[in-house]
Amino acid sequence: MKSSRIVLLGPQGDEPTLAAVVRDLRLPGPVATIRAGWQEWESDDAALQSQLEGAALPLELYARAERVWSADPELRVAHREMQADLRILRNLYNRQLEPAAEAWMALLDADGPERLLDPEREAALEAIQRIDGRHLRTIQDVQGDFQARMRPLERPAVARERTEIARELGRAAVVVVEGGHAAVLYNRMALFGLPDLLAGKTVIGCSAGAMVLCRRVVLYNDAPAIGRGHAEVGLGGFGLAPGLVALPDAGRRLRLGDRARLRRLALRLAPDQCALLDPGARLDWDGVSWSGSRSRRVEVDGTVTPWGHAA
Amino acid sequence: MRFVPARQEQRLPEADHQGLAIAELVNGTAPTPERIARFIDEHDFPIVEGTKCTFVFQAEARGVTLRHWVYGLPTAVPLSRVPGTDLWYYVLELPEGSRVEYKFEVSAGRQSDWIRDPLNPRVAHDPFGANSVCHAAGYETPDWIKEDPSTPKGSLEERVIHSRALEGQRSVTLYRPARYRESRRYPLLVVHDGRDYVRFASLTTVLDNLIHRLDIPGLIVALTQPADRMEQYRDSAAHARYLAEELVPTLEADLPLIGAPAGRGLMGASLGAVASLSTTIRYPKVFGRLLLQSGSFAFSDIGDHDRGPVYDPIADMVNRYRADPFPVAERVFVSCGTHESLIYENRSLVPLLERTGMDVRYVEARDGHNWENWRDRLREGLAFLFPGPQWWVYY
Numbered sequence: 001m002k003s004s005r006i007v008l009l010g011p012q013g014d015e016p017t018l019a020a021v022v023r024d025l026r027l028p029g030p031v032a033t034i035r036a037g038w039q040e041w042e043s044d045d046a047a048l049q050s051q052l053e054g055a056a057l058p059l060e061l062y063a064r065a066e067r068v069w070s071a072d073p074e075l076r077v078a079h080r081e082m083q084a085d086l087r088i089l090r091n092l093y094n095r096q097l098e099p100a101a102e103a104w105m106a107l108l109d110a111d112g113p114e115r116l117l118d119p120e121r122e123a124a125l126e127a128i129q130r131i132d133g134r135h136l137r138t139i140q141d142v143q144g145d146f147q148a149r150m151r152p153l154e155r156p157a158v159a160r161e162r163t164e165i166a167r168e169l170g171r172a173a174v175v176v177v178e179g180g181h182a183a184v185l186y187n188r189m190a191l192f193g194l195p196d197l198l199a200g201k202t203v204i205g206c207s208a209g210a211m212v213l214c215r216r217v218v219l220y221n222d223a224p225a226i227g228r229g230h231a232e233v234g235l236g237g238f239g240l241a242p243g244l245v246a247l248p249d250a251g252r253r254l255r256l257g258d259r260a261r262l263r264r265l266a267l268r269l270a271p272d273q274c275a276l277l278d279p280g281a282r283l284d285w286d287g288v289s290w291s292g293s294r295s296r297r298v299e300v301d302g303t304v305t306p307w308g309h310a311a
Numbered sequence: 312m313r314f315v316p317a318r319q320e321q322r323l324p325e326a327d328h329q330g331l332a333i334a335e336l337v338n339g340t341a342p343t344p345e346r347i348a349r350f351i352d353e354h355d356f357p358i359v360e361g362t363k364c365t366f367v368f369q370a371e372a373r374g375v376t377l378r379h380w381v382y383g384l385p386t387a388v389p390l391s392r393v394p395g396t397d398l399w400y401y402v403l404e405l406p407e408g409s410r411v412e413y414k415f416e417v418s419a420g421r422q423s424d425w426i427r428d429p430l431n432p433r434v435a436h437d438p439f440g441a442n443s444v445c446h447a448a449g450y451e452t453p454d455w456i457k458e459d460p461s462t463p464k465g466s467l468e469e470r471v472i473h474s475r476a477l478e479g480q481r482s483v484t485l486y487r488p489a490r491y492r493e494s495r496r497y498p499l500l501v502v503h504d505g506r507d508y509v510r511f512a513s514l515t516t517v518l519d520n521l522i523h524r525l526d527i528p529g530l531i532v533a534l535t536q537p538a539d540r541m542e543q544y545r546d547s548a549a550h551a552r553y554l555a556e557e558l559v560p561t562l563e564a565d566l567p568l569i570g571a572p573a574g575r576g577l578m579g580a581s582l583g584a585v586a587s588l589s590t591t592i593r594y595p596k597v598f599g600r601l602l603l604q605s606g607s608f609a610f611s612d613i614g615d616h617d618r619g620p621v622y623d624p625i626a627d628m629v630n631r632y633r634a635d636p637f638p639v640a641e642r643v644f645v646s647c648g649t650h651e652s653l654i655y656e657n658r659s660l661v662p663l664l665e666r667t668g669m670d671v672r673y674v675e676a677r678d679g680h681n682w683e684n685w686r687d688r689l690r691e692g693l694a695f696l697f698p699g700p701q702w703w704v705y706y
Contacts, residue, residue, distance in 0.1 A: 011706045037704075040492045181704050208705040219702040225526045225694030226672075232702065248705045 005202040006241045006285040008210035008277060010295075011179065011249050012051075015279035018206065019051040022174060025202055029055075032172035032201075036061035036188035037180020037208050048178065057172055061188040064161040068191070071157035075150055079191075082146045086139060093135040094232065100128045101230040104264070128268055132233045136216065140236050143190070153193050162192045169197050179207030179248065182219070186212045186235055195238045203240060210246035210277055215239045218269060220247060222255040231265055241285055245269050250276035250296075256304055263302030274298040275307070283307060332358050333365045333400050341395030356430035357445045362406060364445055366390065367430060368399040372419045375399040379413040380679045381650040387416070407449035409677040410684070411650070412442035435683045436511050444683070455520040455690055456513050462523040463489030465515060472561055476552035477543075482536070483558065485566075486515060488522050488529035496569045497531045498697050499562060501554060501598070503544070503579030503586050505534020511682035517689050525701035526694045530576075531566055533558060537586075541621070544579075544586040546628040548593065551586075555594035572599030573641060576696050580604035580685045585625050591639035592632055600696035601640040604685045605647050608656040629660075638667040644692040645671065646685070648678040 007025075012018055022031055033056045035042045042062040049056045069076035104124035110117055152158045169175065175198055177185070185208055189195070205213040217235040247254065254276075255261055266274050274297055275283055281295035292307025299305055328334045336342050336350045351369065358365040368375050368390060375390040390399035405411060412435050414425045427434060428443035435444045446452070468485045484505060488497070508514035514534075521527045535558070537543040543550040554577070563570045577598040579587040584606030591598050609622035610629040616622060643664050647657035654675070661673045672695045678684035 013706050040494050041490060179705050181700060183703050211705060221701055224701065225521075225690050226698070234703065 005287070006213060007202065007204040008213065008241060008246055008275065008281075008283040008285075008295075009204060009206045010210075010277040010279045010281040011207045012047075013279070016047070016051055017280055017282065018048075018176065018204065019053070021204060021282060022052060022055075022176075025174060027173040027202060029174075030057040030172050031055050032057045032059055032169055032175040034059050034061055034175065034177045034185070034189065034194075034209070035180070036065070037178060037182065037185035038062070039181060039184055048176075052176075056176075057168055059165055059168060061165075061192060061194075062184070064165070065188050065191055068157045068161060072155055075152060075155055075157070078146060078150050079187075082142055083187075085142050089135065089138055089142065090232070090234075093131065094230075096131050097128065097135075097230055097232065098228070100124070100131055102228075104128055108260070108264070125267060132268070136233050136236050143236075152191055158191065162197075165192055165194075166197055169201070172201070174202045174204065177203065177205045177209030177213065179209055182208040182211050182217050183235060185209065186217065186237065189238070195240070198240070205241065205246070207248040207277070210241070210248055210283075212237045213239075213241040214244060214246050215242070215272065216245055216269075218245045218247070220265070221253050222258070222261065231268070241283075243271075244273045244275045244283075244290065244297075246275050246277055248277040249279075251278045259302035261302075262298045262304065263300065266298040266300045266302065270300060276304065328363070328402055331360050331363055331365060331402065333367070333402065337393055341393065342398075344396075347396060347398055351430065356428060357403075359446070359448050361448060362404050364403050364405050364411075364447055366401045366403065366413070366415075366428070366445070368415050368417070368428070369397055369430075370399075370417065370419075371397050372399070372417050374418040376416040376418075377401050377403070377413060378416050378425060379411050380681075381411055382652040382654070382679075383650070390415075403445075405445070405447035406677055407447065409445075409447035409650070410450045410679075410687075411445040411447070412679060412681050412683075413445060414442055435681060437682050438507060438511070442681075447677075450677075453687055453690065455524065455526075456517055456686055457520075458513075458516050459520060459523075462519050464519050465489050465522070466491070467515065472558055474553045474557050476549045476557055477538070478549075479538070481538070481553065481558075484509075484534040484536075485562075486518060486530075486532035486534065488531070489519065491529070493567050495529070496567055496574070497529055498574040498576065498600075499559065499566075499568045500530050500532045500576040500578065500600075500693075500697070501558065502532060502534050503577075503583030504536065504540075505532070506536045507682065508580075508685075509534060512686035512689070514686075514689070517686065521690055521693060521699070525699040525704050526690055527697045527699040530697060531562070531568060533562060540582060544582040544589075545621075545624040546585070546589040551590040551593040554590050555597045559597065572596050574599070576600035576602065577640075578602035578604070578692075580606075580682075581680065582607050584608075585628075588632075588639070589628055592628070595637065595639045596641075599641040601643045602692045602696060603643065603645045603657075603660075604688060604692075605651055605653055605680050606645070606657060606660070607653060608660050610656065610659070629656075633663060636663050636667050638669045640669060642670045642696055643672070644674070644695045646674045646676065646688040646692060648680060648684045649675050650677065650679040653680065 031052050107121045107124050211217045214237045217237045219234040220231040222229045276296040282293040283295050284291050295307040296304050356367050366377050377388045390401040392399050416425050431443045433444040434441045465486050465488045470483050472481050474481045522529050575598045577587045584603040608629050609616045609618045609626040616626040647654050664671045
């Protein structure tokens, strides 16, 4: 599917910029909003309505999905089973990722002749990338199996809601995908086949909304309550925002002063670029290239630089 | 055992105190009152210099003793008087990250009083009063224990449960998370000595912060308080029945709770940890999550335990469980301070729990048998038992 334009923004809580961005786009009509990532709090959208001066057109994907689960218990059970499988897979992935990441870190810190160490370090990095890649493919296989078995878009409860969503989207040139729980957001958008309905729209992703628009949803937290905080490939995204991984709220969630840690992140996720989307940050995709404002990226040497214009 | 203070000597700082602020103050001669006043004004007390912590007290007294509760060290050590002054000091070496609660015992005339350190504003409260607190090098008060005006607050509600098991009414305080929704299903955490956790371990603030930071999911928390702690917490069948057959079903009938072992947690500290383990032994797998802090898990490998008759029912319970261990929950978090005498019992329990196949996480801290030790372990413990959506949620 082709979107005319993609805009990625940082968190909108403390420094909302959405209204200014929408004004800047100069596109008339209502703005469709997706807040499924907020789950039960989807309808608490007073701040968003206020920002958009009443022009928000809530698509209510979370509430619609709840209606679908009530009307189609077979689909609900199958979806729950898929989610249970994905939780098990995440656990299995982490069991492989943690030792691989620790081994790579140990090799990066090891002393010895570089001519011997470097190939080993590269091999350790490739091992992690292989684990990441395989996990992503396995997730997509599980999701693909669910789609093939259950054909959700052909089921009356989903089709009914999707028709209404399509009608609403027909009135809007701009779609805002807000933050919240990235997997819940992705799942609700996927359930109703949203990507195809977004064709030709300008899509603004904020925070988790930006993450799901990328090819990969990468989960990260450098100071978790439990564990060493190795970033995880959590899901495949919709791939509408090419060539980068969105890392919203990075100033709070990443140790930006730890260059070695950032370097590892950038090397591991290459060739995608690590885009840091802090409050006020903006990245625009015009179909050819990215341009940034107050956004930053992590270079492969671990430095953080202003985005400027991406290659 | 009654402590008899050693003869209070007038002493200059010793050779291994060289480089410490107290040694510089004294420098071979009695400092003037003005120098002492400046010294006190310029330092935070106790003075922490590397691993050395200098406790200082100023007053005319017959003797001054440092009273602390660090197991393995003498619990009472006399301070030395700087010759020719009313200044007393003691240098205690503490490993990095230690946190020590203490008091001074000041003897004047025929009287002897235990007082908090007048030079140290850090105070920790417990049901018996308050102690001064020494933060050794490397100890940091967690930021998630502080009240943050921008963090949405949960709510508290008092309820009364009629208990046939305990033959009377029992009150319970319910914590609901901020932004509570009837349409959600919440995990339930039952807390022994809940009101003490709130008063002395900032539990509601900790819950507000951990939930807001997504370290843990929104929880409904039942804060229980015993009518008779010594009766109910020492392996009481009636207490276990109250929790498992009355409190939990009543709450699950009335509140949007998950209602499965993975969504039920039970926790407590000291005897409260004993009551938690005892309940799960009597009702295995009702609570899938168990948090045990500094449990008073007396036991004996041979002959009698050495903790006195009060611990007999506990030792019987632990000995029975040691003889025939079985999984009582799915995940268990155990913590204990290395300054506690109970460290031996808690360390001994961990391999036993692990052998049953339960997922066990054990954490030690350089701290004592006190509420702030238990408070400081709550983030790791609760996040282990009930992992929050932090990895998935991006505002």
